[in-house]
Amino acid sequence: MTEMLFREDAYLKESDGAVVAHTPEGGIVLDQSVFYPTGGGQPGDSGVLVWGDNAIEIATALKSPEGEVVLVPAEPAALPPVGTLVVQRLDWGRRYGHMRVHTALHLLSVVIPLPVTGGSISAEKGRLDFDMPDAPEDKEALSTALNELIGRDLEVGEQWITDEELAANPGLVKTMSVQPPKGAGLVRLVRIGEGEGQVDLQPCGGTHVARTGEIGRVRLGKIEKKGKQNRRVYLHLVG
Template sequence: MTKPLFRDDAYLREAQARVVDITGEGGIVLDGSIFYPTSGGQPGDSGQLSWAGATLEIATTVKGEGDAMILLPAEPVPLPAVGQVVQQKLNWDRRHRHMRVHTALHLLSVVIPLPVTGGSIAADKGRLDFDMADAPEDKETLENDLNRLIACNMQISTEWITDAELDAQPDLVKTMSVQPPRGSGHIRLVRIGLGDETADLQPCGGTHVANTSEIGRVRIGKIEKKGRQNRRVYLHLE
């Protein structure tokens, strides 16, 4: 029901769309959304909708049934009618920070080449959980390796493969707890780097920066033990 405009252009900050449904809880469903819905550890986007002299704040965005994405107002206010054309405006600074953290986490999975058991993203930090019995001995070296990768100014791009092609390349899937969504016949890959200079390639539906230079320097924070075989590694934007 909702075209994911953010998937084609993660830098789209404003766009028009038409209201196609209002949920029983007061959520707004559009025919096209620049707002990313909560999934894969990345928070739902916030921002504004405006129409005919009215404006409302969007607190977050979640997935609905099928392909629907539901925009949740920050407070109870009059809503646009079904069929109304509205202007979407993204809370861009928050989204861009999510993009920076998300891309940095992909590179963290490169410098720690172990299966990922979980993860989450915030506007100033993120974390990945690894199937790792012992914590890295040298956190400073880990941080330096990660920042060297970021400083390579690598391009980030997306491509699509079929379910069968993914089945033939199971090593592309780094996450143990979350598998790429199937059923549509094709799966989106995010590539960091080009050709033989590719640093990372894995299935992902989230939003990312266009070049690693946008991430800026990062800092490795706490490394926590989360069970016998799990270590949680925090990453902070500086």
């Protein structure tokens, strides 16, 4: 498996790495990766690989069934040979946008405490689908509550529990459409707030900001009806 450097430090923008394989489709596998692979509604990172006088643009990253992070070139090009040491650099502005939006969506699930049926993240906006038969009566009140949580500048951290502990606490899982990865023995939980100030704790493998204040102000966009009981709530970064 690829060593996932983004999990150890979500703010790591650049690192070296060694090419360990090429995929039949033209992807590149490194021994360690700062690139987050598509998953959990969060897009894969983009950026560039550099070696010597050569460089290749990376459009996205995917996770293979074997647990490897596969870097997908933006266009066909000569790949760095297996064994080559490369420097990997993120498109940091895009990744940081994903981190801000992802953490904001966790807080959205706090102010709308209903089961989540889907979600999507981009660098400037995101959305969650809720099992919500009726539209909210006061969208502005939800927006105010969300921005108040963000403004508390709560610490965002993580902890790990076993598969058995998660099974014994099914209320931790808010998403109905995507179940947290099991089978590896441990499940990562993302925590917002500490001690009595904790406001959220849920399984998540994505990247997040260190404090909610980094999100900045947000606004809630349109709320769309999607099926009999589902409603889609859009969230936008303001600045």
